[in-house]
Amino acid sequence: MFRLLGSLLLVTAAGAFAGGAAPAPRAAATPLDRVIPAPTSVDAGGSPYRITDSTRIRVDGSREARRVGEYLADVLRPSTGYRLPVTTSGSGGIQLRLGKGSFGAEGYRLDSGSKGVTITAAGPSGLFHGVQTLRQLLPAAVEKDSVQPGPWLIAGGTIKDTPRYGWRGAMLDVSRHFFTVDQVKRYIDQLALYKMNKLHLHLSDDQGWRIAIDSWPRLTTYGGSTQVGGGPGGYYTKADYKEIVRYAGSRHLEVVPEIDMPGHTNAALASYAELNCDGVAPPLYTGTEVGFSSLCVDKEVTYDFVDDVVRELAAITPGRYLHIGGDEAHSTSHEDFVKFMDRVQPIVAKYGKTVVGWHQLTGATPVKGALAQYWGLDSTSAEEKAQVAAAARGGTGIVLSPADRIYLDMKYDANTPLGLSWAGYVEVQRAYDWDPGEYLAGVPASAVRGVEAPLWSETISKSADIEYMAFPRLAGVAELGWSPASTHDWGDYRVRLAAQGLRWDAMGIGYYRSPQVPWESVS
Known part of the structure; x- marks a missing residue:
């Protein structure tokens, strides 16, 4: 069972962000183990990546990877206000790759660091599922359909993830x-x-x-x-x-x-x-x-x-x-x-x-x-x-x-x-x-x-x-x-679930605010 208790990653702008952006106020990146569903394994550490107006979504030459890249760009553009072009050239930024590995049909690997984020999968479904994890690692405001202030941080580290059931x-x-x-x-x-x-x-x-x-x-x-x-x-x-x-x-x-x-x-x-x-x-x-x-x-x-x-x-x-x-x-x-x-x-x-x-x-x-x-x-x-x-x-x-x-x-x-x-x-x-x-x-x-x-x-x-x-x-x-099954723990889950409420608010989802969940509110 992985548990990264106390892994809330506080970062400062000094030297932490790609793209040469000006220093940002002290900000928190969502820890890698705070997403739903809980990943198979998490190895947190290193500097976060910051999405900026110079970020590119880089895909390999496959039509499948490009489709997932365009989907991701469509999700991120309204709230960030960035162009986020999808391209097959260059390095850094957000990279989506189809490649060999022990991912299965739907699994993926996500690697994040100061220079970029790479999602690797054996098939397009894995890339797509990796993109859903990336979405949840960004602030909930990324789901809004109007430009938000950010910053858009993705915590550093590695996620390896495959589903329990098909x-x-x-x-x-x-x-x-x-x-x-x-x-x-x-x-x-x-x-x-x-x-x-x-x-x-x-x-x-x-x-x-x-x-x-x-x-x-x-x-x-x-x-x-x-x-x-x-x-x-x-x-x-x-x-x-x-x-x-x-x-x-x-x-x-x-x-x-x-x-x-x-x-x-x-x-x-x-x-x-x-x-x-x-x-x-x-x-x-x-x-x-x-x-x-x-x-x-x-x-x-x-x-x-x-x-x-x-x-x-x-x-x-x-x-x-x-x-x-x-x-x-x-x-x-x-x-x-x-x-x-x-x-x-x-x-x-x-x-x-x-x-x-x-x-x-x-x-x-x-x-x-x-x-x-x-x-x-x-x-x-x-x-x-x-x-x-x-x-x-x-x-x-x-x-x-x-x-x-x-x-x-x-x-x-x-x-x-x-x-x-x-x-x-x-x-x-x-x-x-x-x-x-x-x-x-x-x-x-x-x-x-x-x-x-x-x-x-x-x-x-x-x-x-x-x-x-x-x-x-x-x-x-x-x-x-x-x-x-080793990750199933109600006490941990209810905390992760509480953070999802802000995301549902941003998406316009009217959910039941169960008293069993310590829902977060906008500070």
Whole structure:
């Protein structure tokens, strides 16, 4: 475990800054070990680097490094007021390099000293994640969209960093309430700051179908026409969805689309009568109850429908995964549920995707390579947990989303104005203070693929709602997914988290000011 207690680095201008700038007032650089997620290792020391009007962002000749360099320049220019040209020539400044090393696909090394900062990675995702660390080493005011006074110091030393898990996700329910492309992009940018790499979009449910399917057009024109409580609903055209996928990719997040089935399907059943066993379409639904709808397992048209939906969605999803839901299918018998999953999982594979399902998938027979997303509680039955553990020992990967830990729609406490409480109250410490590798008895640590924080939208209808429920808990989920278990310490984390509040203020994020966190204020 690294701990650099007392490593607050106070620096003076004399001889410390590159670029020949005039001496600055005494200033503090953020210590290298104060970022979130906690890095794998930190070796602090030496003079800091100061970004000035002569700083260049130097990249190697690769297109990938240039893209990351341009992204960094776009982040820094508004607040610093500097030009920060991205160039392949010269030395010093901020350098982004792709090179060999023990970084893995997403890891990086950051070296900082008086002459510059160098981020080295094996791939573009690693460079991008290193840039997020660099952002957090700068004052929070760097996130503002107007020129700020600085100084812009980056502490001296070396960070070596690789993620613990390959799946570090967040789920956004766009079905119960619809969110626009721009609202989704805003959330993507917030996820990227904390090195998340999966955006799970819950695209269909009883209250709304949100993705255009050409072969079944009424899914959106009718099934997408409402939401919880009524209202216009909405849906993504294929061009909209492709833009979300593109934008997520530019932030090194993979979109995982979900079509929930055989339950949570009232929007589809209302759109097409033939999908119902009795051939009668139910009315559209704007409530919040669950478990009452089901595709007709014995009708062949059901599988024609699933094939068309999966085919069209897979064609516009470059990522590896396609989520088929499977939870709360209370209107489907166990026998029918197993029959349905036996038919549907091969369809996903047919179109080149890997199956992900909620952990009820383990009650059927998960196909080879499938992932099960566990959303149970501490109080979930031993039998159900054992079923998940048996699947994990048989080769099914597990993504952990325990509802009473990291469901972001759970209230913080009884006074929280948004959210639900069926899984209990989830304060910031409860969301952070657990170990994914040891959470489920009988599940081998090697079977755990990572963590994901779902945000269901029964009570969430705008970006401000998303942010209030996600922050500060999302940062803790990101750390659980990225950082070594040896770094997980609530006492240390809450101090690092407190400093993030100033950054969220600068970004215009309205977060929950938990009394468990000693929030910092502008001095």
